């Protein structure tokens with residue numbers, strides 16, 4: 001297990017290193033960017049930039065200093081706003097985004113798994129078809145369209161939910177649903193096919209031969225095994241929710257990190273884009289690692305196989 | 312000795328893309344209490360479908376029991392509801408499957424998988440069920456059962472998993488144990504151990520066994536009687552002696568001749584039966600074995616053979632037993648072992664006309 | 667006892683050839699797949715939909731007298747009518763023409779991304795899987811590291827720096843996009859390469875590239891196709907997402923993504939401006955997804971009998 005985790009950690013660091021390096025050198029090459037001579041910024045920002053990036057130093061010193069800053073969790077100043085750093089933005093926006101993300105993660109997993117199980121247990125019956133039509137719709141609609149439509153009908157036309165902003169739990173429902181729609185559809189499909197596969201396994205026949213009822217077989221033997229691929233999907237799922245949040249937060253006027261990121265893209269606030277990207281990458285890689293470790297605990301085969309090697 | 316199980320004219324089909332697969336086409340046999348019946352045949356002959364139909368384990372759809380009765384203790388299992396079957400499966404009939412690697416749930420402790428049966432059918436509390444699970448593991452010859460109950464299947468070797476499967480099947484002292492090729496997936500030495508174990512257990516518990524295999528070699532050791540299956544039918548059935556020393560069906564001859572242990576001194580003759588079994592979506596007219604049968608006569612391609620009775624316990628379905636058929640010599644490997652059995656009737660008699 | 671004529675008991679020559687003939691004739695693999703695919707109504711529906719969409723992408727822009735880029739400031743934001751079938755946008759451009767013009771761009775992005783992924787992925791995964799050993803080790807380590815890089819974030823960064831455009835978008839999408847294909851191809855090749863016919867070809871002295879392209883790739887074709895049918899909608903999706911972030915193809919070019927993201931802003935007053943591009947994005951997603959699923963089911967050997 002230990003060895004497994006350290007190996008994963010190593011890959012994670014290498015991926016992270018790659019993305020930090022790529023963003024750094026792309027930024028250096030960006031015309032009109034922080035490193036270019038023809039950039040047009042107020043002197044105050046110029047000063048901040050110089051302090052953080054050491055603009056007059058050779059590139060390898062700049063690069064090395066940048067790596068050190070990132071390691072110290074310092075993502076640098078904004079390219080557009082005086083007195084604002086990327087860390088400020090993260091501290092302010094991320095808690096909001098985190099809450100929204102967790103809420104939609106919960107919705108996506110619980111409803112998705114439930115739909116998938118119902119569909120598999122009623123394979124080729126109407127419940128199956130209904131759940132799968134729902135799921136195919138879910139993965140066919142881009143999130144910004146889904147969000148706009150939900151907002152238009154449920155909030156503006158019907159008035160069931162607040163249209164926008166981030167004030168009460170009520171305000172979170174619609175954005176969380178919009179954000180959860182696509183991952184939920186993916187999970188439903190994944191659970192269904194995994195459940196169908198599990199139900200065809202020999203050990204299900206064994207359970208039946210023991211005289212267990214369909215309900216007992218489903219609960220005790222099928223679901224636990226069918227859920228394993230869903231757990232491995234949690235890594236990509238967090239990436240989906242994260243990138244989805246850019247769009248959703250923008251549409252619903254939520255002051256999260258996602259909408260700040262989109263604003264910085266529109267403003268070409270290069271240093272903010274760079275810093276937030278690195279932060280997001282760390283976040284995603286960490287969640288993938290967490291999922292991997294969690295999987296090791298859920299699947300006894302991995303835990304022990306890794307354990308023997310690890311000691 | 313009373314009959315524990317009597318299968319009468321069982322027909323099972325599967326609806327598939329390619330049409331209806333007639334996997335079992337009119338199978339009849341019986342099993343006495345405490346007796347071991349071996350069902351032998353090439354793969355695809357319908358052995359698994361027959362045995363799983365007894366437990367009502369075939370998936371429906373695509374499977375369907377088209378006809379027949381399965382009388383177990385006098386009650387017809389074909390007519391039972393799913394709820395009623397749950398009370399019979401695991402309690403009155405236990406089953407062991409071919410592949411021990413896939414037959415156990417990989418994410419549940421072995422002990423728990425045994426306890427499930429006990430808790431379901433004997434209504435024992437958890438702690439007592441665990442005691443019993445340990446006792447069962449000991450019975451099937453697993454060392455350190457106290458430790459093993461808490462392990463997962465992947466920590467067991469293939470042979471040990473099959474032992475655990477046997478423990479599950481035996482957990483509620485079933486009257487009938489169905490073992491579907493329990494040794495096929497195992498190494499030869501482990502095979503022998505599992506066979507010994509099953510014989511041993513039968514001695515201790517007196518359960519009846521249906522032992523399914525495609526290898527006649529292991530049959531002589533374990534079975535009282537043998538049924539030979541081909542293309543969804545039983546083509547010959549008799550006591551072990553009758554099948555080994557006085558076989559009548561050319562398919563049985565073929566199986567015996569291709570049995571390595573029988574003539575280990577004479578490898579040259581060892582031949583498997585050429586050709587392959589027929590497609591069961593379109594079973595051929597006449598005797599299904601005819602196209603592969605070196606002794607086939609014209610009638611074999613026209614009409615299904617009647618069932619002949621050779622002794623009180625010996626049946627065979629082949630035209631070769633007809634009084635008008637020419638006398639033929641079985642292959643050398645079989646001929647050498649032939650014996651005159653005193654229990655035979657003077658003439659084979661027809662007990663079921665051809666259709 | 668029935669009476670049976672004596673001559674019926676004459677020996678009949680049984681030959682094994684006949685026994686073989688009686689067995690079910692084995693259909694060729696692809697024929698089998700196509701039969702199963704065609705039985706899948708949903709997948710067939712998706713396929714027909716795709717054909718229609720492609721047809722319209724080719725001929726749709728010529729069905730009106732309008733041009734996709736010409737402004738008509740007298741007729742802005744017109745609802746659908748007999749003159750403008752899908753209405754007009756805020757610059758008075760005909761949405762019908764723009765929709766099918768946009769279909770070309772969206773489908774082109776999807777296809778180009780899928781093809782580039784295919785070429786790089788097949789080569790990379792094929793070589794890694796076939797050579798094995800150290801080569802495989804190094805190549806797949808690189809792929810693993812790339813796989814860890816968050817896809818959309820990298821695409822966004824590249825688009826910000828390299829500037830908007832069709833070429834940069836496709837480049838950004840494929841720069842790590844091929845890794846998935848490479849992993850799948852490698853898995854398939856590893857599975858196949860020790861099979862008898864490949865070993866036989868190797869002992870007969872066939873060259874590596876010949877074995878790769880004659881034996882391994884055709885047999886891995888199934889999984890490759892399925893992956894491709896799922897890459898295309900993914901790319902179309904990414905294009906729409908980037909358009910919403912303002913990183914889509916530059917004006918006056920139209921893609922479904924840029925049209926839909928402009929439509930979202932106008933949803934309250936001019937809903938048709940969202941309705942048409944959104945509908946076609948969804949239909950395309952739906953079609954590719956069901957076709958991909960249908961292909962996968964048709965190829966699944968476990969269902970094969």
Ligand SMILES: Nc1ncnc2c1ncn2[C@@H]1O[C@H](COP(=O)(O)OP(=O)(O)O)[C@@H](O)[C@H]1O
Nearest residue numbers: 325332334353354355356357358359360361591
């Ligand atoms: N679920 C199923 N669907 C379709 N055909 C099946 C199914 N199960 C078994 N069969 C067919 O039934 C026939 C008998 O199979 P089986 O009983 O497994 O043979 P064996 O004697 O090897 O145990 C085979 O032709 C097999 O293809």
Ligand SMILES: [Mg+2]
Nearest residue numbers: 358359360492
């Ligand atoms: Mg079998």
